[in-house]
Amino acid sequence: MARQTLRSREDRPSVEELEDLAFELRSKLLHLCGTYEGAVHIGGDLSAADIFTALFQYGLDVDPSDIRNPERDRFVLSKGHAAVCMYIAMAIRGFFSYDGIVETYGQLDSAYGMHPCKVQLPGVEASTGSLGHGLPLAVGMALGARHRGEDHRVVCLLGDGETGEGSVWEAAMAARSNELGNLVAFIDRNRQLMTSFAEERVVFEPYPDKWRAFGWNVIETDGHDMSQLVAAIDALPATDSDRPTVVIAETIKGKGVDFMEHNLAWHAGSLGAADLERAMASLEANRKKETV
Amino acid sequence: MPVTFTFGEMLSARSVIGTTLAELGEEHENLWVLTPDIGATLVEFRDKYPDRFLDVGLAEQVCVGIAAGLAYDGNIPVVSGMLPFLSMRALEQVRTDVCYPNLPVKIIGTHGGLVGNGGSTHYAVEDLALMCALTNMTVTSIGDPLMVGEIIRQSMTMPGPIYIRLAVGKKDMVLYEPGEHEVRIGKGIVAREGTDATIFTHGTTVAQALQAADTLAEDGRSVRVVDMFTLKPIDEELIVRSAEETGGRFVVLEDHLAYGGLATRIADVLADRGVHLAAFERLGIPQVYAGFGEDEELRDKYGYGLDATIAATRRVIAAQP
Numbered sequence: 001m002a003r004q005t006l007r008s009r010e011d012r013p014s015v016e017e018l019e020d021l022a023f024e025l026r027s028k029l030l031h032l033c034g035t036y037e038g039a040v041h042i043g044g045d046l047s048a049a050d051i052f053t054a055l056f057q058y059g060l061d062v063d064p065s066d067i068r069n070p071e072r073d074r075f076v077l078s079k080g081h082a083a084v085c086m087y088i089a090m091a092i093r094g095f096f097s098y099d100g101i102v103e104t105y106g107q108l109d110s111a112y113g114m115h116p117c118k119v120q121l122p123g124v125e126a127s128t129g130s131l132g133h134g135l136p137l138a139v140g141m142a143l144g145a146r147h148r149g150e151d152h153r154v155v156c157l158l159g160d161g162e163t164g165e166g167s168v169w170e171a172a173m174a175a176r177s178n179e180l181g182n183l184v185a186f187i188d189r190n191r192q193l194m195t196s197f198a199e200e201r202v203v204f205e206p207y208p209d210k211w212r213a214f215g216w217n218v219i220e221t222d223g224h225d226m227s228q229l230v231a232a233i234d235a236l237p238a239t240d241s242d243r244p245t246v247v248i249a250e251t252i253k254g255k256g257v258d259f260m261e262h263n264l265a266w267h268a269g270s271l272g273a274a275d276l277e278r279a280m281a282s283l284e285a286n287r288k289k290e291t292v
Numbered sequence: 293m294p295v296t297f298t299f300g301e302m303l304s305a306r307s308v309i310g311t312t313l314a315e316l317g318e319e320h321e322n323l324w325v326l327t328p329d330i331g332a333t334l335v336e337f338r339d340k341y342p343d344r345f346l347d348v349g350l351a352e353q354v355c356v357g358i359a360a361g362l363a364y365d366g367n368i369p370v371v372s373g374m375l376p377f378l379s380m381r382a383l384e385q386v387r388t389d390v391c392y393p394n395l396p397v398k399i400i401g402t403h404g405g406l407v408g409n410g411g412s413t414h415y416a417v418e419d420l421a422l423m424c425a426l427t428n429m430t431v432t433s434i435g436d437p438l439m440v441g442e443i444i445r446q447s448m449t450m451p452g453p454i455y456i457r458l459a460v461g462k463k464d465m466v467l468y469e470p471g472e473h474e475v476r477i478g479k480g481i482v483a484r485e486g487t488d489a490t491i492f493t494h495g496t497t498v499a500q501a502l503q504a505a506d507t508l509a510e511d512g513r514s515v516r517v518v519d520m521f522t523l524k525p526i527d528e529e530l531i532v533r534s535a536e537e538t539g540g541r542f543v544v545l546e547d548h549l550a551y552g553g554l555a556t557r558i559a560d561v562l563a564d565r566g567v568h569l570a571a572f573e574r575l576g577i578p579q580v581y582a583g584f585g586e587d588e589e590l591r592d593k594y595g596y597g598l599d600a601t602i603a604a605t606r607r608v609i610a611a612q613p
Binding site: 119135143144166177 | 344348349351358359360361362363364366367369384393
């Protein structure tokens with residue numbers, strides 16, 4: 001089947017272009033967070049923004065004009081509270097209109113809300129939000145793909161905090177038991193829960209070893225270094241391999257905005273006009289620092 | 293005199309499930325069977341379709357989650373296991389992963405009610421209340437072992453989820469001759485006609501209700517028995533009609549908490565439709581965590597055995613409106 005796909009296209013964005021797209025995603029996130037009156041999960045959106053960019057603008061074999069193509073890669077957002085980051089990343093990829101998101105977000109009858117719903121928003125692959133549910137769904141999708149002989153990937157994004165849920169480890173065992181090399185989990189390892197720094201409450205370390213012990217292929221990467229994220233995606237094993245892969249991406253909650261970084265107050269919140277200006281200034285200053 | 297049934301023979305509902313799924317696997321190439329280590333009766337399917345059979349081991353949550361993931365992509369997953377765990381350990385997966393996106397996952401299980409002598413960890417007595425609360429869920433409870441096969445068959449074309457509740461499923465009395473009643477999800481079965489009162493029941497207590505009706509017939513009492521095997525959507529028309537045709541005298545008998553199951557569903561219909569009864573009694577499990585005992589002993593102990601059913605039916609018939 002001849003299909004124009006992102007993966008087969010020669011003109012995939014370069015690392016520099018991806019960095020620009022990540023900046024665009026963060027800018028749009030902050031803009032929404034500054035105009036919407038309710039709380040936005042901005043901390044975990046910003047920690048995942050580079051991962052979302054690497055996936056939707058580079059790694060995922062998806063086609064916005066053909067959202068039901070059986071051979072598309074499936075993306076399951078297990079950390080469903082980062083929905084708005086996914087909506088905007090998908091808008092940048094061409095799935096939705098950003099204006100449509102920002103104008104209706106959280107309003108009555110809008111398809112865009114705090115946690116994603118496949119029924120309300122076609123293009124989204126699964127209805128999620130309750131933590132620990134995404135990876136089991138992704139295992140089911142990967143099993144189905146294997147059975148039908150399809151070679152697409154199933155990619156699931158989790159927060160590290162939600163891997164406290166036991167169902168994640170049930171799924172980790174099931175994925176290994178069924179040799180699902182077509183399954184990839186990305187972990188947004190921002191080391192913060194909602195109300196505390198993760199390690200203060202739950203001993204996650206030795207974290208990569210936990211996944212290794214469950215039989216997964218482990219890739220460790222800097223979740224804010226686009227060239228490393230691209231390299232991790234390029235290093236994914238073939239879909240017919242026999243081990244699921246987890247990409248543990250070290251991130252910073254609130255990344256890009258100084259007063260949000262590592263700040264428990266910014267798990268979720270809303271920016272007024274003044275704070276939006278301050279946040280944008282910080283985002284731009286940090287970008288300049290990084291490009292120098 | 294002992295009560296005899298046209299088809300009093302005993303049959304294993306589980307074997308009917310196994311055979312039915314193995315047959316349907318051929319017809320439906322997208323049919324999957326998943327189980328959390330309760331796969332003994334699924335051997336026939338497993339042997340025929342090993343690549344569409346998944347035993348995840350002891351992990352109910354991921355079992356239901358995987359089923360939902362399979363269903364997202366057009367498969368028909370059947371999850372088979374023990375209901376106390378599927379209905380409670382995996383309740384959130386059933387609700388959020390299956391019912392919320394309205395996926396065609398079929399949940400079939402055993403140990404609905406005080407059956408199997410496992411103690412309260414192993415009795416599903418709240419399950420129908422939990423499942424009936426879930427939007428998009430169809431809820432059934434089956435007594436007749438042959439009917440299980442028919443319900444599974446019908447469920448194949450349903451766009452959404454279904455919950456199919458059985459007792460232990462090892463030895464079940466055949467209640468109906470094949471073809472004797474129209475079996476349709478959402479329609480109650482009038483298992484015995486009658487005019488003095490109606491006993492509504494489902495699952496394992498249908499046989500007991502028929503026995504009670506037979507005993508009362510010896511006293512010249514004409515008792516209708518309704519096998520309300522679909523609790524949701526409930527057959528409102530049959531409830532209203534039975535109120536009119538049996539003097540507004542109802543007994544609801546079930547192997548489930550007396551509040552939250554069929555009796556509650558029927559009471560809701562009566563209240564919503566403004567139907568006034570002459571008498572209404574509910575027989576079911578009280579708010580206790582039951583201990584050990586054989587099924588019949590437990591039903592007697594907790595006040596919904598055969599004698600209690602006969603007595604309650606006599607009372608509603610005698611009640612002054």
